[in-house]
Structure formats: structure tokens, C-alpha cells
Amino acid sequence: MSGIRAKKMNVTGAKICDELPYPETRDIVLPNQTECVSQIAVDIGGSLAKVVYFSKRPNTTKGGSLNFIKFETDKIDECIDFISSLVAARRNPDASDLKKKIVIKATGGGAHKFYDSFTKKLKEVEVEKEDEMECLIIGLNFLIVEIPYEVFTYSEHDPMCFEGTPTPANMFPYMLVNIGSGVSILKVTDSDKFDRISGTSLGGGTLWGLLSLLTGAKSFDEMLELSKNGDNTNVDMLVGDIYGSDYNKIGLKSTTIASSMGKVFKKNVKQDVGNFRSEDISKSLLYMRSNNIGQIAYLNAKAHGLKRIYFGGCFIRGHPITMSTLSYAINFWSQGTIKALFLRHEGYLGAVGAFLKYTKQKQRSYSFSEIFTKPQMITEDSINAYGTLESTSTKLVAFPKLKNLDDYHPDTLQLTDPTAQRHWIDVLEKNLHNLVELAVEWSSNGEYGEQYKEDVKRRASSFDTLFRSHLATLRDQPNMYGALTVRSLLDLREQCLHELGFPDIFAKVKAEENKLALLNLQEILNKVDSIQSVEDKIELLIENVLAGNMFDWGSSQVLEMLRKGELSFETAKAKVTRPDHLNNTRSFIERITSKDKPPFKKAVIFVDNSGADIILGIIPFARFLISLGMDIILAANSFPAVNDITFEELSVVVTSIAEIDHLIAAAWTSKKLSVIGTGSASPCLDLRRINDDLAEECKDVDLVVLEGMGRAIHTNYNVKFTCESLKIAVFKNAITAMELGVHMYDAIVSYEGNN
Incomplete structure (x- = not known):
């Protein structure tokens, strides 16, 4: 399989280099050990020891990363040595702000069995044992709520269909089937209420043991690899072997397994195991264990009236045959009423839960986002991967004005069709060269000398290789x-x-475009103020917003025009068209001028690009709304993405505008105009995960404005709110335009009132 494999942490030979201007480059220049580890948790099962550790970059108080690694329990000394190296890395001078003694949260049976080994070798470490079942539930609850696309279903004909994030109202009850060496089945009725209702000693260890006896495979992964090429019908007795056909009366197909390994021993015939292929034996036993666990899980779910069954544990290992068999068993016995639910972080539930015990007594003021620059898989043949979990600067929560959070899906185009998938990947790959050139052109700075220029080129080349x-x-x-x-x-x-030290390659061009747009703002404001008719004024303001939204360096077509100097504010206006079926400008005007409805009191505008977009388009529009007596929140990205303006940059821009315009100045001073970060570092917008401060301020808004292709077209095109809304953007991507039945540079001005 092509792709990126996990790399173990190298904790030797670290040398810190501070010569370059951007600290973000340290992760490339240095090994991962330059990050100080502040928390460690380990879940030691009968077969595997799973470690999670939280690391922080030196010289920073901002956030950190939750990392994952596993070891075979038989090689527990390797696990202890690895943890020792993490602790040793904390001794560097940059770790002086951390506690002198680190605490390891340990769970699983091995937390008791190997306790003395840990405390003997890790003399500077305090080991605290935590309950295994409690940690499993804490970890699972965290992952399915906090990490998007954590949960998925799987079948041979419909692989990897992802489940939405459950809300607290529909999250419980559920059942967890944790498959390790043995199997534990837990009924969970609340975040901290659960019972172990069943289990079986016939688990992953059983399969591992039997395959060790019957095949030449030396590891569990090798055994799973054998099963891929096996034919279980050579050793399993099927319904067709007994009946010669289907057994329709009870709904059994001829291919259904009637007796696992049933052909190995027949009447008056005993064959040596050497006469059977290891591949066939492996597949037969894998089917046997998976079918058995699936049936036991269903029977327990039925007995307790549970409809959601999660399967966790390193037995699954992202293995298609295992997941397909478990899914088939649940579907067969429940007659299609229950689905088997799988987890990308399947083997780390307990370790994550143990880690979270650090902060269980206090409310976390941050969330986690998954970063895939260095993805890992349980095995090299897993169909799913998991990334590093990076803590965010704020807690991310759902936008309070979503009409139905349970049914909210941010993405307009799901890319489930293979043709669409290939098409988008092709487009990004084709445009990669331009982005690399921009990274080199805009990130090189003469004051750092030739050495720095060469470093920029090297990192840009590494980015190209990594993303490809x-x-x-x-x-x-x-x-x-x-x-x-x-x-x-x-x-x-x-x-x-960001991984390659380019936190904001558009910083330079954003600053230049902001400066140029500010020079032209007064002329735009004067023209708006000269119009007496409110209707005509709104028409012009909408026209300006759409023209400004054309200035998007994230669009390959627009980028070409911008680099050639072929796009001005007026030529942008000429390019934009408003098809009737996408244009509700008249309805919005009627709402603003209506005498029969109460006026708007407060609006939030999710803004898009720097330069002409924000300054010549959005600011005059927001200023007009302020003149109507409204409070305005400008919601901008918290962190850089393409040429989107960040809330810090926008705050500087608004301060500058306040110096030349009394309306903006008064609103800015009185806080009727505010700028708040969304918590996002994306050109798109997931309204399930926004800054909790922004969410709090938006509880009483009566108008939501989504501006830009990333926020109103690629995402949230179909979103519904509990208040009135306006979506306004230009189609600047040919594929998206074609998919949604419009043309390039068509605009959407979609107003939805309260029905």
C-alpha cells in the first residue's frame, strides 16, 4: 500500500537550532524529542501495551499534541525503555516549567502485573493505577464526541461509511464490545455509568494461540496477512456441504458456515494438519472468532434493549475480514435492525481514558483536532489510520443557531463517488506546483541571508513530497x-x-492587499453614502461583497488572474453573474425595509478573504447594518488558511478603518462591532466545532451571514438555522460549479427568513 508509515520517536542526539526566524521549522530540523512530554498513560493488555503521551513544544505555553504508540506486552521492557526516554527528554532546559516528577496513569491487567517493573526502572516517575473498564468508557466517550469521523460501519459491499457525531441526548445507552486477549461487554447508560454485562475468554488471544499452534506465523499481524489469501471452504463445513443447496426454510444460504473446521475431521478419516494450508486455517479461525463474538454481542444487545454496538480493541486492527464478519453477524442476527460500529482509534480506548483521568476533576478549556501529517495504522494493512490529536487554544462547541444538530453535515460534496474522488485529488496534485512556487517566493526574506533561502526551498520541496x-x-x-x-x-x-514550517505563506500578500484595499475604501464608502434609496444601497453593497469575494488566492483560476494583474474590483464585478434561482437579493431587501417585521438586532458574519473581500466588500456591508442599529460580530479564522483573514489581522484592519470612519469608530469603541476568532484554521467551516466564546456571543443573534465559497458553498450550502440567514459567495471552482449545476463565477445570494 502506498502512503506514510508511522515512525518511532528517536530520543538521542537532539540539538536545538534557533537560527531560523520561524519556530515552526523546529519540528523539521529536529526530531520529535524537542517536544517536552508532560503526561503519559499506558494500557497494558495481555497482548499489547498501548501508550499515549501529551507533548508540548519548548518555549511555548500553547497547547500540545496527544501521540500514540504500541508495544507487544511480551516485550514490556521496550515499552518501559521508551517511556524512560520520554521522561529523560524532559530534562532539557526548556522543560523547566514542567513538574519535576511525572505521573503515569496505568490501566489494564498489566498495570498490576508490571507495576514493580515500572516503578523500579522509572525512579523519577509516580505510577497511578486506574480501573480498566472505567478508562475504556472515558476514552470511548471522548473519541466519539471529540474526534470527527471516529465511528464508521463496514461491510464487504459498502466499506467505511462514517457516522455523525452523537449529541448528549442520543449518545446513551450503548454497548461496548472490547476485544483484546479476551472479550468484555459493557452496557453504558451515561457518561460515568456502566456495567460489565458479559464477556468471553474466547478472544483475540484465543485466535493468536490457535494460529500459533496450527500455522508457521510468528505474529498476529502475520496471521492476519495469511488469512487474506485463504479459502475457508477448504476446512469449514458449509450448509451446502450438508444439504447440497440452500436451506431456505430457515434462511441459510449454501455458503453459510455450518461447522467451523468441520472438514478437517470427517467420519473414519483423520488427516494430519500439515495437509491443510495455513492460509485456509487462518481464515477459518478468524471467521470462527468474529462470528462467535458478533453473535454473543447481538444476544447481549437484545437482552438489554440496546441498539448501538461499538467494537473496540486491538483484535480488530482495521482488518477488513474481521470487520466484515462482525458486521455480517450483527446484521444477520438482528435482521438488519442493528449495525456494528467500529472506531479508528479502536485499540487506544483504555489508554486515552487513563490519560483523561488527569483532567477528569476539572473542566477542560480546550478541545482536540486530528492532524494527519504523520498518520499511524494499527498494522500496515489496516484500511483506516489515526493522526496526532492537537489541543486547540479554546473549547470547540456547536454553533447555537443550528436548526438540527443531529442532522447537520458541513460538507456539501461528500466525494463518495470514485470518479469525484480521483478528480479532486488530481486537481490538488496539479495545483501543487503553483503552491510550492508561492511558498518559496513569499517565504524567502533577504534579511536572513542565502542560507535561509535555501532552507525555504528545502522545506517547500519537502512539503511537495509530503502532500503528494x-x-x-x-x-x-x-x-x-x-x-x-x-x-x-x-x-x-x-x-x-504548517508541518514543514509554513504557518502562513500568504502573510505577505495579505498585508499588501489589505494596504491597497484600505487606500480605496473611502471611495467605496462615499459612493454607498451618496445613494439615498435603501434598496439601491443594498444592491450596491451585495454587488461589492460578491466582487470582493472574487479575490481568492485559493482558487487556481483566480490565482492566475491575480498573478498576471488581470483582476481589479471593477473587472471582478463584470465577471460575477447572479442566476435567478440562486439570487434572493430582492427578498433580503424586502426584509430589511419591511415595516411589518421587527428590525434585526444582532448579526454574525463569517468572513472569508483578506484584501478587497473583507475591506471593500464586507466592511461597508457591516457598516450599513450598524447604521440600522444592529450589533455586528465579524467571525474570522483563528489561525491562517490560504489567504483567509485571521481575527488578529482583522482586528488590526478594523482599528485602521476606525481612524478614518466615524461610524466604524463609534461601533468599535462601544463594542457594537466586534471581531472574534472561530477557532478554525481551515478555509471551510464546520459549525459543530467553533470557539465557545463565539458560540456564547451568538446565542442571541437573529441574522447569520455566511460569506465565501469555503463557508457557504463547499460547506454549509444546505444548512438551516433557527434564525434568519444570508449566504453570499461566488463559485470559483469549476468542479463544484458543475456538481451543483451552475457556471464559473455564478453567485449565490441566498436569504432564508423565519417561516
Whole structure:
């Protein structure tokens, strides 16, 4: 399989280099050990020891990363040595702000069995044992709520269909079937209420043991690999072997397994195991264990009236045959009423839960986002991967004005069709060269000398290699990192740029465009103010917003025009068209001028690009709304993405505008105009995950404005709100335009009132 494989942490030979101007480059210049580890948790099962550790970059108080690694329990000394190296890395001078003694949260049976080994070798560490079942539930609850596309279903004919994030109202009850060496079945009725209702000693260890006896395979992964090429019908007795056909009366097909390994021993015939292929034996026993666990799980779910069954544990290992068999068993016995639910972080539930015990007594003031620049898989043949979980600067919560959070899906184009998947991957790969050139052109700075220029070129080349490698992986397994969407692809590109020390390659051009737009703002404001008719004024303001939205360096077609100097504010107006079926400008005007409805009191505007977009388009529009007596929130990205304006940049822009315009100045001073970060670092917008401060301020808004292609077309095109809304954007991507039945540079002005 093409793609990127996990690399173990190298904790030797670290040398810190601070010569370059951007600290983001340290992750490339240095090994991962330059990050100080502040928390460690380990879940030690009968077969595997799973470790999660939280690391922070030196010289920063901002956030950190939750990392994952596993070891065979038989090689527990390797696990202890690895943890020792993490602790040793904390001794560097940059770790002086951390506690002198680190605490390891340990769970699983091995937390008791190997307790003395840990405390003996890790003298500077305090080991605290935690209950295994409690940690499993804490970890599962966290992952399915916090990590998008964590949960998926799987079948041979419909692989990897991702489930939406459950809300607290519909999350419980559920059942967890945790498959390790043995199997534990837990009924969970609330975030901290559960019972172990069943289990079986016939688990992953059983399969591992039997295959060790019957095949030449030396590891569990090798045994699973054998099963891929096996034919279980050579050793299993099927219904057709007994009846010669289907057994229709009770609904059994001729291919149904009647007796696992039933052909190995027949009447008066005993054959030596050497006469049977290891591949066939492996597949037969894998089917046997998976079918058995699936049936036991269903029977327990039926007995307790449970409809949601999660399967966790390293036995599954992202293995298609295992998941397909478990799904088939649940579907067969429940007659299609229950689905088997799988997890991308399947083997780390307990370790994550143990880690979270650190903060269980206090409310977390941050969330986690999954970063896929260095993805990992349980095995090299897993169909799913998991990334590093990076803590965000704020808590991310759902936007309070969503009409139905349970049914909210941010992405307009799901890219489930293979043709669409290939098409988008091709487009991003084709445009990669331009982005690399921009990274070199705009990131090189003469004051740092020739050495720095060469470093920029090297990192730009590394970015090209890294992102191409990811695209190759996604060609092979489109859902490897979760559901493949336009948003996920654009986010992955941004993550790769940041990983290679390009936190904001558009910073220079954004500053230049903001400066140029500010010079032209007064002329725009004067023209708006000179219009007496409110209707005509709104028409002009909408026209300006659409013209400004054309200035998008994230669009390859527009980028070409911008680089050639072929796009001005007036030529942009000429390019934009408003098809009647997408244009509700008249309805919005009627709402603003209506005498029969109460006026709007407060609006939030999710803004898009720097330069002409925000300054010549959105600011005059927001200023007009302020003149009507409204409070306005400008919601901008918290972190850089393409040429989108960040809330810090926007705050500077608004301060500058306040110096030349009394209306903006008064609103800015009185806080009737405010700028708040969305919590996002994406050109798209997932309204399930926004800054909690912004969410709090938006509880009483009566108008939501989504501006720009990323926020109103690629995402949220079909979203409904509990208040009135306006979506306004220009189609600047030919594929998206074609998919949605419009043309390039068509505009959407979609107003929805309260019915």
C-alpha cells in the first residue's frame, strides 16, 4: 500500500537550532524529542501495551499534541525503555516549567502485573493505577464526541461509511464490545455509568494461540496477512456441504458456515494438519472468532434493549475480514435492525481514558483536532489510520443557531463517488506546483541571508513530497483519514504546510492587499453614502461583497488572474453573474425595509478573504447594518488558511478603518462591532466545532451571514438555522460549479427568513 508509515520517536542526539526566524521549522530540523512530554498513560493488555503521551513544544505555553504508540506486552521492557526516554527528554532546559516528577496513569491487567517493573526502572516517575473498564468508557466517550469521523460501519459491499457525531441526548445507552486477549461487554447508560454485562475468554488471544499452534506465523499481524489469501471452504463445513443447496426454510444460504473446521475431521478419516494450508486455517479461525463474538454481542444487545454496538480493541486492527464478519453477524442476527460500529482509534480506548483521568476533576478549556501529517495504522494493512490529536487554544462547541444538530453535515460534496474522488485529488496534485512556487517566493526574506533561502526551498520541496504522498495514499484508500471531502483535502494541505514550517505563506500578500484595499475604501464608502434609496444601497453593497469575494488566492483560476494583474474590483464585478434561482437579493431587501417585521438586532458574519473581500466588500456591508442599529460580530479564522483573514489581522484592519470612519469608530469603541476568532484554521467551516466564546456571543443573534465559497458553498450550502440567514459567495471552482449545476463565477445570494 502506498502512503506514510508511522515512525518511532528517536530520543538521542537532539540539538536545538534557533537560527531560523520561524519556530515552526523546529519540528523539521529536529526530531520529535524537542517536544517536552508532560503526561503519559499506558494500557497494558495481555497482548499489547498501548501508550499515549501529551507533548508540548519548548518555549511555548500553547497547547500540545496527544501521540500514540504500541508495544507487544511480551516485550514490556521496550515499552518501559521508551517511556524512560520520554521522561529523560524532559530534562532539557526548556522543560523547566514542567513538574519535576511525572505521573503515569496505568490501566489494564498489566498495570498490576508490571507495576514493580515500572516503578523500579522509572525512579523519577509516580505510577497511578486506574480501573480498566472505567478508562475504556472515558476514552470511548471522548473519541466519539471529540474526534470527527471516529465511528464508521463496514461491510464487504459498502466499506467505511462514517457516522455523525452523537449529541448528549442520543449518545446513551450503548454497548461496548472490547476485544483484546479476551472479550468484555459493557452496557453504558451515561457518561460515568456502566456495567460489565458479559464477556468471553474466547478472544483475540484465543485466535493468536490457535494460529500459533496450527500455522508457521510468528505474529498476529502475520496471521492476519495469511488469512487474506485463504479459502475457508477448504476446512469449514458449509450448509451446502450438508444439504447440497440452500436451506431456505430457515434462511441459510449454501455458503453459510455450518461447522467451523468441520472438514478437517470427517467420519473414519483423520488427516494430519500439515495437509491443510495455513492460509485456509487462518481464515477459518478468524471467521470462527468474529462470528462467535458478533453473535454473543447481538444476544447481549437484545437482552438489554440496546441498539448501538461499538467494537473496540486491538483484535480488530482495521482488518477488513474481521470487520466484515462482525458486521455480517450483527446484521444477520438482528435482521438488519442493528449495525456494528467500529472506531479508528479502536485499540487506544483504555489508554486515552487513563490519560483523561488527569483532567477528569476539572473542566477542560480546550478541545482536540486530528492532524494527519504523520498518520499511524494499527498494522500496515489496516484500511483506516489515526493522526496526532492537537489541543486547540479554546473549547470547540456547536454553533447555537443550528436548526438540527443531529442532522447537520458541513460538507456539501461528500466525494463518495470514485470518479469525484480521483478528480479532486488530481486537481490538488496539479495545483501543487503553483503552491510550492508561492511558498518559496513569499517565504524567502533577504534579511536572513542565502542560507535561509535555501532552507525555504528545502522545506517547500519537502512539503511537495509530503502532500503528494498523502494524495497517493488517498487514491488507494480514500477514507483512510476519515470521510473524504473537499474540506478534508484542503485541511490536509494546510496541515502539511504548517508541518514543514509554513504557518502562513500568504502573510505577505495579505498585508499588501489589505494596504491597497484600505487606500480605496473611502471611495467605496462615499459612493454607498451618496445613494439615498435603501434598496439601491443594498444592491450596491451585495454587488461589492460578491466582487470582493472574487479575490481568492485559493482558487487556481483566480490565482492566475491575480498573478498576471488581470483582476481589479471593477473587472471582478463584470465577471460575477447572479442566476435567478440562486439570487434572493430582492427578498433580503424586502426584509430589511419591511415595516411589518421587527428590525434585526444582532448579526454574525463569517468572513472569508483578506484584501478587497473583507475591506471593500464586507466592511461597508457591516457598516450599513450598524447604521440600522444592529450589533455586528465579524467571525474570522483563528489561525491562517490560504489567504483567509485571521481575527488578529482583522482586528488590526478594523482599528485602521476606525481612524478614518466615524461610524466604524463609534461601533468599535462601544463594542457594537466586534471581531472574534472561530477557532478554525481551515478555509471551510464546520459549525459543530467553533470557539465557545463565539458560540456564547451568538446565542442571541437573529441574522447569520455566511460569506465565501469555503463557508457557504463547499460547506454549509444546505444548512438551516433557527434564525434568519444570508449566504453570499461566488463559485470559483469549476468542479463544484458543475456538481451543483451552475457556471464559473455564478453567485449565490441566498436569504432564508423565519417561516
